Amino acid sequence: MFLSAISSSLMPQFSSHLSRVVLRVSNILQLQQFHAQLIQHALHRHDYWVARLIAFCTHFHAPSDYICRIFDSIHQPGVMVFTNMLRYYSKCGGNNEILMLFEEMQNCGLKPDACVYPVVIKAAGNGGVLFHSQFVKMGLDSGKYIRNALLNAYGKYGPIEAGRLLFDEMTERSVADWNAIISGYWNWGCEGEAKRLFDLMPDKNVITWTTMVSGYSKMKDLENARSYFDRMPEKSVVSWNAMLSGFAQNGFSEEALSLFNEMVSTGVTPDETTLVTVISSCSSCGDPALAESVVKTLGDRGVCLNPFAKTALLDLYAKCGRLEMARKIFNELGVYRSSVTWNSMISAYMRTGDIPAANELFDQMPKKNVVSWNSMIAGYAQNGQSSLAIELFKEMINEHIMPDEVTMVSVISACGHLGALELGNWVVNFINAHHINLSLSGQNSLIFMYSRCGSMNEAKLIFDEMETRDVVSHNALITGFAAHGNGVEALKLMQKMKDEGIEPDRISYIGILTACSHSGMLEEGRKVFESINAPDIDHYACIVDLLGRVGKLDEARKVVEAMPVSPHAQVYGSLLNACRIHKRVDLGEFAANKLFELEPENSGNYILLSNMYASAGKWKEVDRIRELMKTRGLMKTTGWSWVEYDRKIHKFIVGDRSHEQSDEIYHTLAELKRKMKAAGYIADKSNVLRDVEDEDKEEMVGTHSERLAVAFCLLVSEQGTVIRVVKNLRICWDCHTAIKMISKLEKREIIVRDNNRFHHFKDNKCSCNDFW
Known part of the structure; x- marks a missing residue:
């Protein structure tokens, strides 16, 4: 121990010994040993030594609870203790x-040293300038450190004019004042005044020049930023960082990496x-190999990666899908894992669809x-787990974590995917009640949600009330019109879009062509297709779908054969569906x-062809296709239908009896069924297996998931309200016929969203005109 040689007989000279011994303290362990000796000799509550201890703790980054215990050990701290x-x-x-400690200091009647006020001004943030008038009254406004702190506060929080007035009143200005x-x-974005003062400044230092580089970088004027950087008489590591950040934050990753190499070659650490x-920057390039090269360069120069750099490297690996490397760094970081580290790993697992791994990390996160919540909610929504996304959002609120716009966009999208209008309205009310401002992106997500929930009037209202609209806003509404088969409105919106000077993109044209297809508007669709400068493969799929739907199947095939690129599955899928419609x-x-060549694992294509054969009575071919599916280990995709009631999602499958109200639903x-038969309904059993009895066939088609969902809604909803059903597959022909009839018999509007479009059933008619 440092003081083990000092005996009690030497206590009168003890303080002088302490003064010499304390100079030998060079790490936290030696500091703790020194502290123990102070306690042993009852000097640990002495004002001077407590102040020294706190200063050393600050220097050696001692744990905060240790420093607080030292401070609390003294009953009446002096100015020096408070200051340190x-x-x-x-x-x-x-x-x-x-701020709390400063108030306590004043309550103790202590007059702070002048060096304390700049610390307090900085801590007060935008309230720091409020001290100005107080300092004038106290006669402290002439202190150079206080005036500089006030200048910095005015510069950050405004008003900048008051800062300039204070600057002009100074009879003596330091370099720090000019820099502030x-x-x-x-x-405040005042480039002209910043440049004018820079030119007037008599003695510029490296901070002054770096401020100019950073200023121009923030304004995305990298040409001027680089000009000032190159003219600097001397450069610090902060100067290099300012220019590097300018390149990186403005998307010039390659220039940032080139400058980094230049920095290293000049010997700057x-x-x-x-x-x-x-x-x-390597992350922006999506190049982990480049990052590894940078790390190797640094290793060769003896530069070790600190936790911040390791976190950035982990984020790079995570974004590039190199999860093994990301997890390796995650494990290496240990106690140095920050929230950024955890969030990067969670997002990476969600991006790859590994929801269990993401859940495990989220549960472990301290x-x-x-x-963190946003990463999970967005991950669920993007992986088709919209119900879980909404449930987690509710849990987030219960944990008193205030969501931001990013949260709300994910939740709004989840409501849209579910077609959950009641939930969506609840989310919108939450946004309004908590004054969460939605940017353009957030408003676009609202258009998407209302469109996907079958509420085009609300979607159009949001669109019309937007102060600013971009191509995404127009596309969201166009796509909504397309899904609802409203080609006329979609075409009007495209023309309006052009009138506003917004050029349609590939998504716009896909939406317009789909709208024309769902509306049977052949000539209008042809004109749109011909107006596209360079149609891509998706545009070809749309025109094939349009031609096929209106019965021009041979022309559709010619378009497929004449395509400048090899057709993808969607093109042949459009043609196959048209063949189904027109037999x-x-x-x-x-x-x-x-x-079968392009998508050998997609069971839907086999089922579609099998149903075509069944409708034509070609049972041998039906057996052949089903045997082929069995050989390839393919199973028919389970059809689900779901509805929203009481802010919950109720799901059904064919013949489902798991619902708590199952008996009432089947009743x-x-x-x-009795009412429909009396009205002339005959079940379409053409697509059901031939080895099933007719009575069983009728039972099978009569308990399809969409019918169970409609029956449930008739049970629980008020008479006259709209019934909304979402199905993951295409609605079958028999259910389409049945629901048309139910809409008339029950005097209800029924909206069904299948995986292709919306069907609005009313008075025994459907908005698709029996064409989907």
């Missing part, structure tokens, strides 16, 4: 603690900011922030065989 404690909180960013006002003007910036078995076989179906 304030400096500690300033170094670790404890702004609230600084120039930086302030950059913060990179710091934490450099490493994070460079690795982030402290979750809004980004062209020969051409359907051609399209199906192509699909309702039986009543509907």
Whole structure:
């Protein structure tokens, strides 16, 4: 121990010994040993020694609870103790603690040293300038450190004019004062005034030049930023970082990496900011090999990666799908894992669809922030788990975590995918009640949600009320019109879009062509297709679908054969569906065989061809296709239908009896069947297996998931309200006929969204005109 040689007989000279011994403290362990000796000799509550201890703790990054125990050990701290404690909180960013401690200091009747006020001004944030008038009254406004702190506060939080007035009143200005006002003007986007003051400044230092580089970089004027950077008489690592960040943040990753190589070659040692910036640039390039090269270069120069740089590298690997490397770094970081680290891993697992791994990390995460919740909610929504996304959002609210716009966009999208209008309206009310401002992206997601929920009036209202609209806004509404078969409105919107100077993109044209197809508008669709400068393969799929739907199947085949690129599955899928509608078995076989080559694992193509054969009475072919499916291990995709009731999603499959109201649902179906038969309904059993008895065939088609969903809604909803059903597959012909009839018998509007479009049933008619 440091003081083991000092005996009690030497206590009168003990303090002088301490003064010499304390100079030998060089790490946290020696500091703790020194502290123990102070306690042993009852000096651990002495004002001077407590102040020294706190200063050393700050220097050696001692744990905060240890420092707080030292401070709390003294009953009446003096000015020096308070001052050093304030400096500690300033170094670790404890702004609230600084303000509370400063108030406590004043309550103790202590007059702070002048060096304390700049710390307090900085901690007060946008309230720092409020101290100005107080300092004038106290006669402290002439202190150079206080005036500089006020200049910085005005520069950051405004009004900048008050900062300039203070600057002009100064009879003596330091370099720091000039730098503060120039930086302030950059913060407020006043390039001209910042440049004018820079030119007037008599003695510029490296900080001044770096401020100009950073200012122009923030304004995305990299030409001027590089000009000032190149003219700098001397450059610090901060100067290099400013230029590197300018390139990286403005999307010039290659230039950032080139500058980094130049930096290393000149002998400048990179710091934490450099490493994070460079690795982030590699992330923007999507090139983990490049990052590894950078890391190797640094290793050759003896530069070790700190936790911040390792976190950036982990994020790069995660975004590039290199999960093994990302997880390796994650494990290496250990106690140094930040929330960014956890969030990067969670997002990576969600991107690859590994939901269990993401769930495990989320549950293990020691402290979750809004980004953590957003990663999970967005991940669920993007992986087709919309119900789980909404449930997790509710859990987030119960945990008193305030969502932001990113959260709300994911939740709004989830409601849209589910077609859950009631939930969607609840989310919109939540947004309004908590004053969450939605940007253009958020408003676009609302258009998408209302369109997908079958509420085009609400979608159009959102669109019309938007102050600013972009191509995505128009596309969201056009796609909505397309799904509802409203080609006329879609075409009007495209013309309006052009009138507003917004050029349609490939998505716009896909939406318009789909709308024409669903509306049977052949000539209009042809004109749109011919107006596209360079139609891509998806546009060809749309025109094939349009031609096929209106019965021009041979022309559709010619378009397929004349395509400048090899057709993909969607093209042949459009042709196969058209053959189903118009019962062209020969051409359907051609399209199906192509699909079997392109998508050998897609059971839907086999089922579609099998149903075509069944409708034509070609049972041998039906058996052949089903045997082929069995040989390839393919199973028919389970058809689901779901409805929303009481802000919950109720799901059904064919013949489902798992619902708690199953008996009532089947009783309702039986009543509907009796009414429909009396009205002339005959079940279409053409697509059901031939070895099933007629009575069983009728039972099979009569308990399809969409009918169970409709029956449930008739049970629980009020008379006259709209029934909304979502199905994951295409609605079958028999259910389509049945629901048309039910809409008239029950005097209800029924909206069914299948995987292709919306069907609005009313008075025994459907918006698709029996054409889907």
